[in-house]
Amino acid sequence: xxxxxxxxxxxxxxxxxxxxxxxxxxxxxxxxxxxxxxxxxxxxxxxxxxxxxxxxxxxxxxxxxxxxxxxxxxxxxxxxxxxxxxxxxxxxxxxxxxxxxxxxxxxxxxxxxxxxxxxxxxxxxxxxxxxxxxxxxxxxxxxxxxxxxxxxxxxxxxxxxxxxxxxxxxxxxxxxxxxxxxxxxxxxxxxxxxxxxxxxxxxxxxxxxxxxxxxxxxxxxxxxxxxxxxxxxxxxxxxxxxxxxxxxxxxxxxxxxxxxxxxxxxxxxxxxxxxxxxxxxxxxxxxxxxxxxxxxxxxxxxxxxxxxxxxxxxxxxxxxxxxxxxxxxxxxxxxxxxxxxxxxxxxxxxxxxxxxxxxxxxxxxxxxxxxxxxxxxxxxxxxxxxxxxxxxxxxxxxxxxxxxxxxxxxxxxxxxxxxxxxxxxxxxxxxxxxxxxxxxxxxxxxxxxxxxxxxxxxxxxxxxxxxxxxxxxxxxxxxxxxxxxxxxxxxxxxxxxxxxxxxxxxxxxxxxxxxxxxxxxxxxxxxxxxxxxxxxxxxxxxxxxxxxxxxxxxxxxxxxxxxxxxxxxxxxxxxxxxxxxxxxxxxxxxxxxxxxxxxxxxxxxxxxxxxxxxxxxxxxxxxxxxxxxxxxxxxxxxxxxxxxxxxxxxxxxxxxx
Amino acid sequence: xxxxxxxxxxxxxxxxxxxxxxxxxxxxxxxxxxxxxxxxxxxxxxxxxxxxxxxxxxxxxxxxxxxxxxxxxxxxxxxxxxxxxxxxxxxxxxxxxxxxxxxxxxxxxxxxxxxxxxxxxxxxxxxxxxxxxxxxxxxxxxxxxxxxxxxxxxxxxxxxxxxx
Numbered sequence: 023x024x025x026x027x028x029x030x031x032x033x034x035x036x037x038x039x040x041x042x043x044x045x046x047x048x049x050x051x052x053x054x055x056x057x058x059x060x061x062x063x064x065x066x067x068x069x070x071x072x073x074x075x076x077x078x079x080x081x082x083x084x085x086x087x088x089x090x091x092x093x094x095x096x097x098x099x100x101x102x103x104x105x106x107x108x109x110x111x112x113x114x115x116x117x118x119x120x121x122x123x124x125x126x127x128x129x130x131x132x133x134x135x136x137x138x139x140x141x142x143x144x145x146x147x148x149x150x151x152x153x154x155x156x157x158x159x160x161x162x163x164x165x166x167x168x169x170x171x172x173x174x175x176x177x178x179x180x181x182x183x184x185x186x187x188x189x190x191x192x193x194x195x196x197x198x199x200x201x202x203x204x205x206x207x208x209x210x211x212x213x214x215x216x217x218x219x220x221x222x223x224x225x226x227x228x229x230x231x232x233x234x235x236x237x238x239x240x241x242x243x244x245x246x247x248x249x250x251x252x253x254x255x256x257x258x259x260x261x262x263x264x265x266x267x268x269x270x271x272x273x274x275x276x277x278x279x280x281x282x283x284x285x286x287x288x289x290x291x292x293x294x295x296x297x298x299x300x301x302x303x304x305x306x307x308x309x310x311x312x313x314x315x316x317x318x319x320x321x322x323x324x325x326x327x328x329x330x331x332x333x334x335x336x337x338x339x340x341x342x343x344x345x346x347x348x349x350x351x352x353x354x355x356x357x358x359x360x361x362x363x364x365x366x367x368x369x370x371x372x373x374x375x376x377x378x379x380x381x382x383x384x385x386x387x388x389x390x391x392x393x394x395x396x397x398x399x400x401x402x403x404x405x406x407x408x409x410x411x412x413x414x415x416x417x418x419x420x421x422x423x424x425x426x427x428x429x430x431x432x433x434x435x436x437x438x439x440x441x442x443x444x445x446x447x448x449x450x451x452x453x454x455x456x457x458x459x460x461x462x463x464x465x466x467x468x469x470x471x472x473x474x475x476x477x478x479x480x481x482x483x484x485x486x487x488x489x490x491x492x493x494x495x496x497x498x499x500x501x502x503x504x505x506x507x508x509x510x511x512x513x514x515x516x517x518x519x520x521x522x523x524x525x526x527x528x529x530x531x532x533x534x535x536x537x538x539x540x541x542x543x544x545x546x547x548x549x550x551x552x553x554x555x556x557x558x559x560x561x562x563x564x565x566x567x568x569x570x571x572x573x574x575x576x577x578x579x580x581x582x583x584x585x586x587x588x589x590x591x592x593x594x595x596x597x598x599x600x601x602x603x604x605x606x607x608x609x610x611x612x613x614x615x616x617x618x619x620x621x622x623x624x625x626x627x628x629x630x631x632x633x634x635x636x637x638x639x640x641x642x643x644x645x646x647x648x649x650x651x652x653x654x655x656x657x658x659x660x661x662x663x664x665x666x667x668x669x670x671x672x673x674x675x676x677x678x679x
Numbered sequence: 680x681x682x683x684x685x686x687x688x689x690x691x692x693x694x695x696x697x698x699x700x701x702x703x704x705x706x707x708x709x710x711x712x713x714x715x716x717x718x719x720x721x722x723x724x725x726x727x728x729x730x731x732x733x734x735x736x737x738x739x740x741x742x743x744x745x746x747x748x749x750x751x752x753x754x755x756x757x758x759x760x761x762x763x764x765x766x767x768x769x770x771x772x773x774x775x776x777x778x779x780x781x782x783x784x785x786x787x788x789x790x791x792x793x794x795x796x797x798x799x800x801x802x803x804x805x806x807x808x809x810x811x812x813x814x815x816x817x818x819x820x821x822x823x824x825x826x827x828x829x830x831x832x833x834x835x836x837x838x839x840x841x842x843x
Contacts, residue, residue, distance in 0.1 A: 313744040556728060602730040644729070645739065645748045647777050647831070651731050657739065657746055665727040665741050 035081050036132055037298060042070045043121050044363060050121075051369045054114040059100065067117075068097040074124065083131065086124050089141045092148040093120055096155075105155050116148055118370075165193075166247040167231065170217045175240035178213040179203040186220060188234050193222040217244075301396055304357055311346075311353050312640050312659055318346055358393040361439050361448075364403050365390045368410050368437060375414045381433055382421055383414055388438040394446050398539055401519045402448065405512040409450040409535050410435060412509070417454035417533050427530070429453075445521075445563065448537040457527035462487050485525045489513040522622070546641055548658065550634040550666060551617065553598045554606035557666040558630070559639055559658050564671040566618040566625065568633060571611050586616065586627055593618065596674060597629045601653065606631055621671045628674070641668060652676065700790050700815065702822055703770065703783040705753055706761075710783075711790065711815055711822040718771040718778065720786055723763055740780060742771065749780035755830070756810070774827045781830075790817060797824065 049067055053059040059067075075090035096116075100108070123144055127137040169185060171178045182203050186195060198220040200209040222231070228246060235244050322339040365387050376383040394402075418433040436451040459481065466472050466487045474483070491510040512535075513523050521539035540546070540563075548559035549568075569588075577585045577592070584595040595616070599606045608614045608631045617628045639658035644651070655670035700711035701720075721742070726749055728738040735754040739746050749769060753760055766785040771778060792815045800811045800823075812826035 309744045316741075316744070604728070604730070642746050645746055645778070647748050647779055648729060648732060648736065648739070651729065653730070657727070659741055659744070659746075664725055665739055665746065667727065667729060 032081065032131070035077050036128060038077065039074055039124070039128060042074055043125060044367065046070045047118065047121055047370050048366050050114045050117050051373055054110050054373075057110050059108075059110070061101070061104075064097055064101045068094060068101055071097060078124075081131075083127065083137050085137060085139055085141045086127050089120055089123060089145055089148075092145045092152075093117060096148055096152045099152055099155060103155075108155065112151065116144075116151055120144055120148070165223070165228070165231065166219065166221045167235065167244060168217045168219050168247075169235055169238075169244040170242045171213065172240045172242040173214075176210075178210040178218070179207065181238060181240060182209075182213055182218040182220075185218070185235060185238050188238070189220065189222055189231065192230060192234070196221040196223055299356075301357075304353070304396075308353050308357070308640070311350050314346055315350065316659060318342060355393075357396050359396050359399050360391050360393050361399065362390045364399055364406060365437055365439070367403065368406065371407060371410055372414065372435060375411065379415065380420065381414065381418055383418060384432050384434045385410075386434060386436045388436060389440050392439040392441060392446055394539065398519050401515055402537065402539060405515045405523075405537065406437070406448065406450065408509065408512050409537075410437070413450055413452040413454065413533065413535075417452040417456075419455055442538075446539050448539065450535045450537075451532060452534075453532040456529040456531055456533055457485055457488070457525070459484055459529070466490075482524070482526070485527055488525065489523060546639060546658075546668070547636065548639045548666075548668065549617070549636050550660070551598075551615075551630040552632045552634055553602065553630050554604040556602075556604055557634065557660065557664065558598070558602075559637075559666045559668045560617060560619065560628070560671065561655075561668070562636065564619045564621055566620050568615055568617040570614075571616050571627075573612055576611055584611070588618070588627075591625075594626045595629055596626055599629075599631075601674070619671045619674075621675055624675050626674065628669075639666065639668070698791050698793065700792055700822065700824060701770065701786065702788055702790055703768070703786045705756065705758060705784050709787065709820065709822045710752075711792075711824045712770070712772065712827055713824075714789060716772040716774055716827045718773050721769050721771065721780075723767045723769060723782070737782065740769070742778075742780070745778070747771065747778045747780055749782055750831075751782045752830075753782075753784070772827055772831075774831050777831060779831055790815070790822070792817070792822075792824075 046067060049059075049063050049070075053063055071090050071094035075087045075094055078084075078086035078090060093116075096113075099105070123139060123141060127139050130139070131137050169182065171181060175181070179200075180203075182198070186198060186203075189195060198218065199216075200206070200212045200218075203209045203213075203218075231246065232244075235241060318339075322343070327335070368387075369385055372383055372385040375381075413435050418435070419427070419429075421433070424433060431453065434451075434453050436449070438447075438449040438451070440447055462484055463476065463479075466484075467476075471487055471490055472479075489509050489512065516523050516537055516539065519539060521537060524536040524538070525533065526536070527533040546559075547562040549562055549565055551558050551560060571586055575587050576595075577587065579585065584597075585592050586595055595611070597609075598604070599609070611629060614629055614631050615633055617630060617633070619626060619628055637660070639660070641656050641658055643656050644654065653670055653673040655668045655673075658666045658668055660666050696713075696715040699714040701714050701717050702709050702711045704710070724740045724742075726738040726740055729736070729748075732738075735751050737749050737751050739748050751760065761784065763782070767782060768786045769780040769782055770786065771780050773779075796816045797813045798816070800814055810825055810830050811823050812829075813824045815822040815824050
């Protein structure tokens with residue numbers, strides 16, 4: 023893993039900047055869509071650019087920081103001047119190009135290459151744009167500040183010059199009175215009596231000027247006079263240097279406005295109270311909590327306590343159990359992350375692609391607040407991107423084609439997420455032309471991918487061919503898709519996290535891809551069963567029903583294969599004790615229990631001794647020393663500290679065929 | 680700076696562990712394993728059998744939340760299996776980041792063997808002593824010093840073929 027080779031400082035920087043860039047992209051795309059940047063959005067962009075600028079400067083990544091600086095300037099202007107008639111499309115292009123540049127540089131640094139990208143073009147563009155904007159919008163107003171120094175501090179003229187010097191950095195100095203502070207020592211007397219007046223032009227907030235003046239030694243008092251735009255009303259803000267910044271902000275109407283703005287801010291965009299934690303720490307925490315649960319059971323169900331009358335102890339133990347289970351829930355929930363970030367990334371892809379392919383595509387996101395385990399989120403980002411790209415490139419027609427077909431609604435891609443029991447369904451829908459059954463069939467034949475006679479294939483089975491490696495019906499590979507890789511990557515990635523992909527399509531109306539993914543890798547709802555002395559866990563999701571079989575239901579064919587009739591359907595019987603080679607007394611099928619399991623539309627009945635009960639279990643991998651065992655998905659720790667093996671139902675079907 | 684200190688510490692640690700062996704018995708024979716591989720010694724725990732494994736892997740145990748496989752060293756050495764009793768112990772060893780529990784009849788002591796008391800095993804049998812790294816002499820007694828790495832990893836091919 024390359025991240026482990028990174029310096030911790032850089033790791034943090036990389037992580038943070040990545041996050042900022044994602045936020046920024048989102049803000050820009052939202053702004054472009056609505057053709058308006060709200061004040062809060064501009065504030066936010068400004069803040070992000072400022073942060074990137076300073077942190078990249080700290081990392082000596084000068085090309086990033088100078089670019090960020092240029093962007094910061096641009097948004098500063100937008101924020102302060104609130105210019106009208108801004109061309110948001112150009113603005114978004116500029117900023118997004120900049121974002122891409124920073125992303126590339128970040129990757130370079132991450133891989134140990136020097137960040138040597140040339141940003142002069144980008145910066146030039148941004149500066150030109152800013153200048154244009156500036157010209158369109160009128161000049162700045164003068165701000166007058168009068169500064170009084172403490173009595174007897176001496177050398178007032180030098181101190182005044184100090185202020186001038188500092189203000190120069192952020193503002194244009196028009197003039198100051200007295201003017202000869204450096205040359206004439208007598209000016210100190212004048213300042214003593216009348217104060218030091220300075221008139222400046224700046225687009226920085228007043229607060230910044232206040233801070234600079236406050237930061238100067240021996241300032242007793244000062245006033246700032248700000249003429250409101252196009253208004254003659256002058257604001258006078260007398261302030262003592264000892265007042266705290268918070269007080270200033272409370273007493274300044276200018277800043278109060280800002281505060282009000284902040285409260286109006288959209289919650290998603292406001293900086294949240296968050297910390298980022300290494301996932302491995304969470305994994306350890308989860309393990310520890312699991313151990314704690316077991317330890318609690320060991321204490322409260324200790325054999326030494328048996329047959330003792332312990333009312334108070336029991337009360338305390340109950341309290342303990344309650345707290346522990348709460349901790350467990352919280353730790354679980356920490357690992358759950360909303361899909362928002364993953365989904366929002368698609369906005370950018372849709373935007374870029376619709377611009378380049380000249381298709382007007384609308385992206386609709388539904389259910390982005392659905393939460394999924396962190397590990398899973400990482401795995402679905404790529405597949406989702408492939409699916410969205412495919413939908414736009416292959417699925418959706420161009421605007422002209424749509425018109426010809428009489429489709430009035432805009433081309434649309436819908437990404438939808440929702441919870442379905444223990445799974446999360448992610449749907450990628452488009453309202454394009456749908457999959458071409460004939461073409462897929464033909465291509466499958468050409469490549470010899472057909473497994474069944476043509477006539478027996480269902481629609482879905484035909485569509486499923488598109489998930490096979492090297493399959494593409496698109497004649498020309500475009501920049502975005504069509505090379506036949508992608509769809510098989512989608513399936514592979516989803517399968518590694520225990521999910522599956524389905525495709526449905528209606529010709530002329532569109533295609534829907536459904537990703538079924540487990541809610542979490544760490545915890546499953548399981549049914550514990552007993553075979554001989556051992557306990558096994560079957561994921562509830564694959565169980566259809568269980569029942570005690572009757573003699574007359576059971577059929578044995580001449581090869582000795584046992585089958586069972588249930589409601590007119592015949593299912594194969596898998597004796598767990600035989601397959602897993604376990605000693606058990608219950609070998610008569612009517613004495614044990616049948617568990618009907620399903621996987622990928624295949625069904626069979628497992629025969630076990632008894633069912634112990636349902637339980638949420640923490641899934642742990644089998645030790646690496648034990649190689650992969652086909653029928654086992656892992657193991658789980660039960661409440662009493664013993665281990666149960668989790669059966670991999672798919673593995674049972676695999677080894678049968 | 681820190682690196683150097685760490686290294687020194689590590690060397691120091693290595694030094695104190697050098698030449699020390701944990702000895703255990705299987706029937707009448709005594710074996711030793713290098714102490715640096717030993718993580719801890721625990722009493723016998725409930726073992727969960729796992730299907731499709733070679734017979735000397737008895738299953739897995741839950742060691743305070745960690746799942747580790749346990750190996751019956753008797754069966755590994757093709758000795759007749761024996762009922763587990765109070766003296767049966769599990770020695771948890773770690774080799775190359777793999778933790779395995781070794782079930783032995785009983786653990787005896789930690790010995791310091793000076794280098795001159797360690798001799799290479801006789802080279803008569805080609806197959807017989809592949810897990811024996813050396814032989815340690817303590818007075819009249821002989822301790823067979825095991826090669827932990829080989830004990831755990833020698834027959835991966837065997838493991839795989841048995842699963843299939």
